[in-house]
Amino acid sequence: MLVEGVRDYAILMLDTNGVVQSWNAGVEAISGYTADQVIGQHFSVFYPPEAVAKSWPAHELKVARQTGRFEDEGWRMRRDGSRYWANVVITALRDDEGEVIGFSKIVRDLSDRREQEEMLRESEERFRLLVDGVKDYAIFMLTPEGYIASWNAGAQAMKGYDASEIIGQHFSIFYPPDANARHWPEHELKMARSTGRFEDEGFRVRKDGSRFWANVVITALYDHRGELRGFGKVTRDLTVRKQIEELQRTERRMNEFLAMLGHELRNPLSPLQSALDILDMKPNDPAAVDWTRKVFGRQVRHLSRLVDDLLDVSRITSGKVALRFENVDLAGLVQETVDGMRPQIEARRHNLKIELPAAPLLVRGDPTRLAQIVTNLVANASKYTPDGGDIRVTLEHEDPFATLTVADTGIGLAPALIPQMFDLFVQGDRALDRKEGGLGIGLTLVKHLTELHGGTVAAASPGLRQGSQFVVRLPVLADQSNAPFGAPTPAVAAERFKVLIVEDNADVARSLAMLVEMLGHRVELVNDGNLAVAAALAFVPDLVLLDIGLPGMNGYEVARAMRAERTLRNAVLVACTGYGQEDDRRRVQEAGFDRYLIKPLHVGDLEQILAAMAGRRAAERGASGD
Numbered sequence: 001m002l003v004e005g006v007r008d009y010a011i012l013m014l015d016t017n018g019v020v021q022s023w024n025a026g027v028e029a030i031s032g033y034t035a036d037q038v039i040g041q042h043f044s045v046f047y048p049p050e051a052v053a054k055s056w057p058a059h060e061l062k063v064a065r066q067t068g069r070f071e072d073e074g075w076r077m078r079r080d081g082s083r084y085w086a087n088v089v090i091t092a093l094r095d096d097e098g099e100v101i102g103f104s105k106i107v108r109d110l111s112d113r114r115e116q117e118e119m120l121r122e123s124e125e126r127f128r129l130l131v132d133g134v135k136d137y138a139i140f141m142l143t144p145e146g147y148i149a150s151w152n153a154g155a156q157a158m159k160g161y162d163a164s165e166i167i168g169q170h171f172s173i174f175y176p177p178d179a180n181a182r183h184w185p186e187h188e189l190k191m192a193r194s195t196g197r198f199e200d201e202g203f204r205v206r207k208d209g210s211r212f213w214a215n216v217v218i219t220a221l222y223d224h225r226g227e228l229r230g231f232g233k234v235t236r237d238l239t240v241r242k243q244i245e246e247l248q249r250t251e252r253r254m255n256e257f258l259a260m261l262g263h264e265l266r267n268p269l270s271p272l273q274s275a276l277d278i279l280d281m282k283p284n285d286p287a288a289v290d291w292t293r294k295v296f297g298r299q300v301r302h303l304s305r306l307v308d309d310l311l312d313v314s315r316i317t318s319g320k321v322a323l324r325f326e327n328v329d330l331a332g333l334v335q336e337t338v339d340g341m342r343p344q345i346e347a348r349r350h351n352l353k354i355e356l357p358a359a360p361l362l363v364r365g366d367p368t369r370l371a372q373i374v375t376n377l378v379a380n381a382s383k384y385t386p387d388g389g390d391i392r393v394t395l396e397h398e399d400p401f402a403t404l405t406v407a408d409t410g411i412g413l414a415p416a417l418i419p420q421m422f423d424l425f426v427q428g429d430r431a432l433d434r435k436e437g438g439l440g441i442g443l444t445l446v447k448h449l450t451e452l453h454g455g456t457v458a459a460a461s462p463g464l465r466q467g468s469q470f471v472v473r474l475p476v477l478a479d480q481s482n483a484p485f486g487a488p489t490p491a492v493a494a495e496r497f498k499v500l501i502v503e504d505n506a507d508v509a510r511s512l513a514m515l516v517e518m519l520g521h522r523v524e525l526v527n528d529g530n531l532a533v534a535a536a537l538a539f540v541p542d543l544v545l546l547d548i549g550l551p552g553m554n555g556y557e558v559a560r561a562m563r564a565e566r567t568l569r570n571a572v573l574v575a576c577t578g579y580g581q582e583d584d585r586r587r588v589q590e591a592g593f594d595r596y597l598i599k600p601l602h603v604g605d606l607e608q609i610l611a612a613m614a615g616r617r618a619a620e621r622g623a624s625g626d
Contacts, residue, residue, distance in 0.1 A: 008029075010108075011105070020042075031078050032079035070088075088105065147168060170185075172185040279292045352393070386410065389408060392405075400476060413468050421459045450474070501516070502526045512576075536571070559591040
């Protein structure tokens with residue numbers, strides 16, 4: 001009664017040959033056969049043709065006879081020809097002597113479970129195909145500890161690793177050294193674990209060591225019990241987008257820079273034009289002439305400074321600047337540089353305070369470039385500090401560094417601006433009149449020049465309208481007893497020299513000739529490169545001021561031709577050029593020039609060259625006993 005009443009299981013008896021001997025209601029419910037239809041039939045009637053063809057029913061009985069039991073899952077046939085998925089258990093029945101007298105067979109219909117499993121398998125397969133087929137995203141799984149557990153084609157294309165070489169590795173392998181040093185991968189997993197999800201953008205590293213800009217989403221994965229099973233990680237390569245954004249940002253800055261440059265160039269040109277008009281109207285008025293002279297001096301210096309800054313930032317940022325290192329007393333250099341800026345500071349009634357160490361503070365550096373660092377920082381403080389504000393310049397010895405701090409009570413810095421302060425063309429908020437002036441390249445020069453000296457620079461500010469400070473740290477010399485190199489040369493009595501000027505621009509040539517004549521020297525002018533060598537042979541100059549961009553022969557060719565002439569070998573050749581790049585300086589040296597001057601020429605440069613020539617001549621006379 002128990003067996004016959006069971007409907008969820010087909011329970012039947014087989015003889016030793018597999019012929020059905022008994023039947024229950026479960027057989028009819030599952031297979032559709034009634035008792036009279038199945039008793040006496042071989043149990044292979046329940047098997048599909050392919051299983052019968054390979055004698056699978058006989059195999060089941062053979063295994064059950066040998067081992068006592070056989071269990072299997074597979075397709076079985078109903079009476080109507082439909083199939084169902086069955087779990088089958090066949091047990092050998094033995095008599096007291098151990099002889100097999102038949103078999104019991106219990107069958108369960110697992111079609112519903114099979115269907116669910118198949119649906120799940122197909123779903124998983126579709127998902128696997130979806131993930132594996134994605135090429136634009138790196139999609140992979142991490143263990144709870146952060147080790148890579150799966151890998152898709154997008155991950156391989158993006159990062160360069162095959163699945164066989166990356167699965168089992170820790171995902172920190174994709175992060176640059178600085179990110180690993182601050183344990184950023186671990187931080188990402190911690191945030192994903194605590195909030196369920198973490199998103200970030202930053203540089204990641206490919207197998208070949210190259211970097212790419214990535215958007216990363218990490219999702220914590222929990223099972224039905226709420227236990228962490230791992231993390232899903234999706235990465236997008238946004239390098240192209242990042243490059244486009246950078247280009248757009250650069251274009252925007254360049255447009256702003258060009259607008260600033262136009263403004264800054266027009267500012268000095270306007271008073272220059274006005275000064276010329278006044279001089280035309282009052283050519284004999286001493287006051288007008290004196291005012292015009294001062295205007296021209298100020299505005300030409302301003303234009304020269306703008307051009308020098310542009311050339312400097314181009315050379316320095318491209319790594320083409322050569323520093324001339326010597327031992328420098330930084331305390332003395334800061335004092336001298338700031339003292340030279342006092343007229344600018346006093347014009348805006350700034351309260352300047354300088355705090356320097358009592359003893360010399362020696363660093364190894366280029367004094368011209370170090371002075372440029374100080375000048376730009378102090379000028380920046382003055383530019384952004386309202387009239388009457390405070391500027392403090394402090395130099396301290398904090399071994400192994402010399403720390404220079406320039407602080408002000410000016411307009412301050414917005415927090416978002418501080419990380420960009422040293423980028424090219426970046427400036428703080430400016431009024432429409434832009435009376436402060438500048439191109440937004442001074443701090444870029446400070447940063448690069450400081451780094452070329454092995455130092456660092458940082459900006460800080462409590463916030464807008466709360467002032468700011470810039471701190472430069474430079475390594476000091478271990479031996480502070482070394483005297484600085486480059487002591488000033490004593491003045492030498494004036495000498496009269498013959499100076500040949502080779503310049504095709506008539507205004508430049510004539511104004512330069514007037515300057516040299518006013519310094520007490522004899523001058524000859526030539527405006528063509530082809531005539532320069534013949535003129536030099538006739539004049540035999542002591543000094544040749546030679547333009548590079550000449551018609552006919554250029555300045556390099558003229559210099560080489562002059563050096564080939566025996567009578568001109570002792571002449572001092574000075575290149576006068578508007579080109580100041582490192583390659584131009586190299587070509588000047590290779591052509592045989594002794595020095596070069598960047599246009600516009602300053603009378604101080606000429607006086608220095610002439611003084612050096614006078615000093616050399618005096619030394620030669622002393623050596624000969626004359």
